[in-house]
Amino acid sequence: MRLTACARNYTLPPDWSKNPKVSGFFGEHFMGRFAKVLQSSIGAKVAMAVTGILLVLFIIAHMLGNLLMFAGPEATNAYAKGLKDLGALLWVARIGLLVVFLVHIGSALRLWRMNQAARPQAYAVSESTMVTYAGRSIVLTGLLVLAFAAYHLLHFTLFATNPEFAQLHDAQGRHDVYRMVVLGFGNTAVSGVYLVSMILLGLHLSHGVTSLFQSLGINNPSYNPLIKRLGPWSGVIVAVGFMAIPLAVLAGVLK
Amino acid sequence: MDLTLRVWRQKDGQSTGSLETYQVSGIIPDMSFLEMLDVTNERLIEEGKEPIAFDHDCREGICGACSLVINGKAHGGFSGTTTCQLHMRKFNDGDTITVEPWRASAFPVLKDLVVDRTSFDRIIQAGGFISANTGGAPDGNAVPIPKPDADAAMDAAACIGCGACAASCPNGSAMLFVAAKVSHLAHLPQGVPERGQRVLSMVARMDEEGFGNCTNHAECEAMCPKDISISHIAKMNREFIRATVRGE
Numbered sequence: 001m002r003l004t005a006c007a008r009n010y011t012l013p014p015d016w017s018k019n020p021k022v023s024g025f026f027g028e029h030f031m032g033r034f035a036k037v038l039q040s041s042i043g044a045k046v047a048m049a050v051t052g053i054l055l056v057l058f059i060i061a062h063m064l065g066n067l068l069m070f071a072g073p074e075a076t077n078a079y080a081k082g083l084k085d086l087g088a089l090l091w092v093a094r095i096g097l098l099v100v101f102l103v104h105i106g107s108a109l110r111l112w113r114m115n116q117a118a119r120p121q122a123y124a125v126s127e128s129t130m131v132t133y134a135g136r137s138i139v140l141t142g143l144l145v146l147a148f149a150a151y152h153l154l155h156f157t158l159f160a161t162n163p164e165f166a167q168l169h170d171a172q173g174r175h176d177v178y179r180m181v182v183l184g185f186g187n188t189a190v191s192g193v194y195l196v197s198m199i200l201l202g203l204h205l206s207h208g209v210t211s212l213f214q215s216l217g218i219n220n221p222s223y224n225p226l227i228k229r230l231g232p233w234s235g236v237i238v239a240v241g242f243m244a245i246p247l248a249v250l251a252g253v254l255k
Numbered sequence: 256m257d258l259t260l261r262v263w264r265q266k267d268g269q270s271t272g273s274l275e276t277y278q279v280s281g282i283i284p285d286m287s288f289l290e291m292l293d294v295t296n297e298r299l300i301e302e303g304k305e306p307i308a309f310d311h312d313c314r315e316g317i318c319g320a321c322s323l324v325i326n327g328k329a330h331g332g333f334s335g336t337t338t339c340q341l342h343m344r345k346f347n348d349g350d351t352i353t354v355e356p357w358r359a360s361a362f363p364v365l366k367d368l369v370v371d372r373t374s375f376d377r378i379i380q381a382g383g384f385i386s387a388n389t390g391g392a393p394d395g396n397a398v399p400i401p402k403p404d405a406d407a408a409m410d411a412a413a414c415i416g417c418g419a420c421a422a423s424c425p426n427g428s429a430m431l432f433v434a435a436k437v438s439h440l441a442h443l444p445q446g447v448p449e450r451g452q453r454v455l456s457m458v459a460r461m462d463e464e465g466f467g468n469c470t471n472h473a474e475c476e477a478m479c480p481k482d483i484s485i486s487h488i489a490k491m492n493r494e495f496i497r498a499t500v501r502g503e
């Protein structure tokens with residue numbers, strides 16, 4: 001290297017020593033450190049990868065739960081009741097998921113703003129060779145998935161769009177989730193929203209899942225071909241898994 | 256060869272520039288891209304016009320001074336080739352060639368095709384060095400270095416600091432450059448004393464300079480004239496995670 005210096009003499013950049021003092025539940029030290037790491041570009045990327053993994057695990061669990069629809073009303077309603085019966089634990093999971101979502105989206109938007117500022121002027125002739133559609137549109141697909149998540153909660157969790165869903169009960173007096181889903185997806189427009197949203201989620205994952213390995217520093221010639229395929233495949237599996245239900249309802253397979 | 260050039264002309268950092276069109280004839284296919292610009296400039300001077308300002312120095316692909324986004328690709332986008340090593344035979348007679356400066360807010364345009372790349376120097380100053388004792392030069396073979404580490408360090412050390420990575424990245428991210436330096440030194444025993452502080456300070460400086468963040472498109476890797484692999488970015492991420500977890 002051109003420069004040589006003694007380790008004891010060189011100074012850290014001024015901004016690095018400006019340790020943000022964030023006081024919080026875990027005490028100044030831990031939260032301050034956490035906030036500082038999140039402020040760094042790589043720290044934010046790592047946070048996105050870790051929260052991305054947690055979101056993917058949630059999505060896969062959610063998808064497997066949904067596929068119980070194919071096992072019939074008994075399996076579906078019993079599973080739904082089992083979840084509700086978790087009580088306090090369910091709330092811990094919900095709040096945890098919310099925090100994970102907020103860190104993922106918060107970091108995404110902050111990094112996106114920085115990236116917009118870093119490249120204010122476009123080239124007159126622009127030729128990307130590597131940028132894929134899924135990669136370029138990841139913020140957009142993420143935000144559309146967020147909008148979908150809000151609608152989905154209003155639809156099947158809070159019944160804001162369909163108050164009659166709250167009145168559905170099966171013979172054992174459990175909430176009749178099976179009938180609710182069949183009725184809900186009987187509406188072609190509603191099914192359409194779900195189908196399109198799941199394609200968007202699949203696109204998001206097709207770049208995101210491959211990308212998260214690199215963000216965590218996992219890049220090795222022996223696994224790279226697998227990692228490259230993991231994103232697109234996880235996108236396809238998640239999209240198809242979720243789309244199977246509205247499609248089956250529309251086709252009259254589930255009724 | 257007769258060519259139509261569309262070149263970004265900008266008086267200084269304050270002015271707004273624009274693309275100007277020039278007709279150049281009699282270009283020999285064996286000329287380098289910079290020699291073609293030299294010929295264009297001689298004619299502009301003869302016509303009493305301001306020549307096109309562009310950066311260059313070694314003209315043999317080792318200094319990192321030349322730049323230019325040619326037809327939308329940094330250094331023209333030919334594998335392992337800097338603009339100074341690019342021959343006009345890669346183009347066809349009658350072609351229109353668009354030439355623009357590096358675009359990134361951390362690389363402000365100074366004049367025409369010349370941008371200010373001192374942001375890279377400041378990133379190097381933040382940690383791209385090793386401690387060296389004064390005194391007699393140590394025996395080069397006294398420190399054993401495993402072959403794979405030496406190879407990886409050598410691959411990373413090939414970076415000439417040209418900035419094509421940041422210029423071609425849709426996010427204006429300089430991570431390939433920073434990663435090349437971090438990875439080069441982290442692979443070698445000589446780089447170990449400052450290993451943790453180095454990655455933290457260089458990344459902090461990179462952020463402060465206003466470069467963007469990697470979203471793993473790998474456009475930089477495709478455009479880098481020294482074929483630096485994004486596996487070095489993964490190495491930098493590992494170094495960052497390691498230093499952070501160790502509380503450095």
Ligand code: HEM
Binds near residue numbers: 108
């Ligand atoms: C169920 C919902 C979601 C899942 C399962 C998910 C999953 C993922 C995963 C696994 C990654 C890769 C992380 C990395 O590159 O390190 C990622 C990246 C990303 N996500 Fe999400 N995400 C979800 C929702 C969202 C939402 C609502 C947004 C809103 C903006 C968003 C924006 C982003 C962005 C911008 C990236 C950056 C990817 C890149 O490096 O290019 N995501 N997501």
Ligand code: SF4
Binds near residue numbers: 414415420480
């Ligand atoms: S990594 Fe490649 S493109 Fe980036 S500065 Fe180094 S040589 Fe240039």
Ligand code: FES
Binds near residue numbers: 310313315316317321
């Ligand atoms: S002029 Fe030195 S690398 Fe091109």
